[in-house]
Each structure stands twice: as C-alpha cells, then as structure tokens.
Amino acid sequence: MKILFYTGKGGVGKSTIAAATAWQLSQKNRVLIVSLDPAHNLGDIFGVTLKNKKAQFTEKLFLKEINLQKLSRDYLQREINVLSSTYKYLQTLNLDDYFSVLKYSPGIEEYALLTSIEETVRNETDFDYIIFDTPPTGLTLRFLALPRITITWIDRLIQIRQKILEKRYTIQKIRGTSKEEIVLNYSEEDDDVLKRLRTLNDNYQALNSILQGEDCSIVLVFNPDILSLKESQRLIEGLYDLNLPLRLFIDNKVNEENRKIADRIEKNIKSMAKDVPIERVSLSKALLNGKGGKLYDIPEDTISKLHIR
Ligand SMILES: Nc1ncnc2c1ncn2[C@@H]1O[C@H](COP(=O)(O)OP(=O)(O)OP(=O)(O)O)[C@@H](O)[C@H]1O
Numbered sequence: 001m002k003i004l005f006y007t008g009k010g011g012v013g014k015s016t017i018a019a020a021t022a023w024q025l026s027q028k029n030r031v032l033i034v035s036l037d038p039a040h041n042l043g044d045i046f047g048v049t050l051k052n053k054k055a056q057f058t059e060k061l062f063l064k065e066i067n068l069q070k071l072s073r074d075y076l077q078r079e080i081n082v083l084s085s086t087y088k089y090l091q092t093l094n095l096d097d098y099f100s101v102l103k104y105s106p107g108i109e110e111y112a113l114l115t116s117i118e119e120t121v122r123n124e125t126d127f128d129y130i131i132f133d134t135p136p137t138g139l140t141l142r143f144l145a146l147p148r149i150t151i152t153w154i155d156r157l158i159q160i161r162q163k164i165l166e167k168r169y170t171i172q173k174i175r176g177t178s179k180e181e182i183v184l185n186y187s188e189e190d191d192d193v194l195k196r197l198r199t200l201n202d203n204y205q206a207l208n209s210i211l212q213g214e215d216c217s218i219v220l221v222f223n224p225d226i227l228s229l230k231e232s233q234r235l236i237e238g239l240y241d242l243n244l245p246l247r248l249f250i251d252n253k254v255n256e257e258n259r260k261i262a263d264r265i266e267k268n269i270k271s272m273a274k275d276v277p278i279e280r281v282s283l284s285k286a287l288l289n290g291k292g293g294k295l296y297d298i299p300e301d302t303i304s305k306l307h308i309r
C-alpha cells in the first residue's frame with residue numbers, strides 16, 4: 001500500500017491535484033482519498049455530500065472527509081475514559097476539574113488528526129493507495145512532527161513510571177500490608193499505566209516507521225509566486241528536520257504570463273532539494289462534474305506524473 005500526502009500553502013491546489021491523481025489512479029487501483037483539512041472541499045470537488053464516513057464514489061474510488069471537531073471530541077473522551085479508569089484511586093485530586101479544561105489544551109487537534117491517520121493506515125489495508133489531502137502548512141507540520149516528539153516523551157515517562165514502581169515495591173517490602181488498605185501494583189506486568197505507555201509507544205513507533213518508510217511520499221504543491229516559495233521553503237526545512245520523505249514537487253497553475261517566475265522559483269526550490277523532481281501543471285479549467293466524469297482539464301499524461309509509483 002502506498003501513502004501519499006499532498007501538502008503546501010493554502011490555495012495552491014493541493015485538493016485539486018490530490019483529487020485528480022486519486023481519480024486517475026482509481027482507474028486501475030483501489031484508492032481512498034481522505035481530506036484532513038477542517039475546511040473541506042473534497043465532496044464539492046466530486047459533487048457529493050460526505051458525512052464523516054468513508055463513501056464509495058466508483059468501484060475503486062472511496063472518499064472521506066475528516067470531521068476535526070468530532071474527532072477532537074472523541075479523542076479527548078477516549079483519553080479521559082482511560083485516565084479516569086487508570087487513576088480511580090486518586091479521587092481526592094478532583095480530576096473532573098482537570099478534564100473540564102483539558103479540551104482547551106494545545107495539541108488536541110494535532111493528536112486527533114494523527115490518531116485518525118494512524119487508524120486509517122492500520123485499518124484500510126485493502127487499498128492500493130491512501131491519499132491524504134492536508135490542511136495548510138502550519139497544522140500539517142505540527143501533526144507530522146508529533147510522532148517523534150511523542151516517542152521522546154513516552155520514553156521518558158516509561159523511565160519515570162518504572163522508578164515509581166521500584167519505589168512502591170521497596171515500600172511494600174518494608175511495610176507489608178494491612179487488610180483494609182488498597183494495594184497499588186508494583187510489578188511492571190500488572191501496571192496499567194505502564195501497559196498503556198508501552199502500547200502508545202508501539203503505536204507511535206509503528207506510525208513513525210510508516211511515515212518515514214519507502215511506501216510513504218510527501219508531495220509538495222506550490223505556485224509560481226513569492227509567497228508560495230517562502231512557505232515551501234519553510235515546509236522543505238521542516239520535512240528535512242523531521243526526516244520525512246519529500247519525494248515530489250508540483251509547480252501548479254503555470255501559464256504564459258508567469259512562466260519566467262515559475263523558472264526562477266523552480267530553480268530556487270531545486271537548490272534546496274536537488275534530488276526531488278519537479279512536475280509542472282498548467283493553469284487550466286477546473287471542471288466540476290459528477291460520477292464517471294473527467295474532473296479537471298489537466299492532461300492525463302500530466303496527472304500520471306503527479307504521484308510516486
Ligand atoms: N491547475 C489549475 N488550473 C486552474 N485552477 C486550478 C488549478 N489547480 C487548482 N485550481 C483552482 O485553485 C483553487 C484552489 O485549489 P484547491 O482548493 O485545490 O487548493 P488547496 O491548496 O487545496 O486550497 P486549501 O488550502 O484552501 O485547501 C480552486 O478554485 C481550484 O479549482
């Protein structure tokens with residue numbers, strides 16, 4: 001299974017290019033295209049209404065729009081359930097107060113998005129391609145950075161937890177227990193917190209290997225203009241820092257008038273990422289129509305170059 005992320009500045013044509021590519025690939029392959037952008041237009045592009053569920057568009061093409069608000073709520077609720085069942089014995093701390101403000105905590109949307117990507121990749125294994133249409137740069141870089149940040153944190157938390165269990169064990173040995181007392185687990189196999197940390201660690205390690213692996217490709221779309229160049233430069237640096245596989249650039253909306261700027265901008269981009277190819281897409285008419293129709297006035301042989309095989 002191949003995984004493709006279409007990234008870039010707002011409005012450069014990520015959704016358009018991702019949709020056209022998904023459409024063409026689905027002529028021969030099973031393709032799922034997922035929009036991670038809170039401001040969706042995947043449904044509009046294909047002329048259908050999508051309701052936060054995977055929908056079959058043609059025999060081999062499936063569409064899905066993520067509802068970020070619902071995803072964040074569900075994610076938070078799941079975490080709260082785990083926390084409250086794991087920390088039942090800490091009722092005195094009044095965790096309810098803590099939970100009620102947790103929803104304002106930074107990073108919830110990014111974690112929710114990442115969890116959704118992880119679940120999609122883990123569950124949708126009968127697709128040949130999963131294509132993710134991403135939100136604008138900032139949010140995308142933040143959620144792509146999360147696995148590495150999280151793994152570092154979890155590793156540290158596991159060490160701290162192991163220390164706590166060691167201390168519990170020592171105290172237990174010294175004191176023994178009376179009958180009325182709640183005995184806290186002190187062996188690693190019985191400790192729910194440690195088990196949970198290890199599961200999280202495995203999930204994020206797996207996701208990180210997928211994101212950095214051979215079958216994942218990040219495609220960066222830009223336009224021949226200076227603002228788009230600046231944002232692409234930031235994205236290229238971010239992806240290199242994160243060791244993520246940037247494999248293709250698409251210079252979209254090129255025409256006679258902006259051809260010279262396009263040349264200059266491509267040269268600039270090339271100087272930052274020498275081995276990554278650049279494909280050009282002309283400014284063309286976007287055709288909106290439904291089932292079985294051609295979506296964009298972009299030549300088929302151009303579309304065939306807009307992904308990594
Ligand atoms: N090659 C093209 N020729 C003509 N119009 C295009 C082309 N590519 C994209 N467009 C148009 O540009 C607009 C923005 O495209 P699109 O929505 O795909 O960008 P996006 O990067 O996904 O934007 P957002 O960041 O808002 O999600 C749309 O109106 C789309 O039809």
Ligand SMILES: [Mg+2]
Nearest residue numbers: 014015037041
């Ligand atoms: Mg879009």
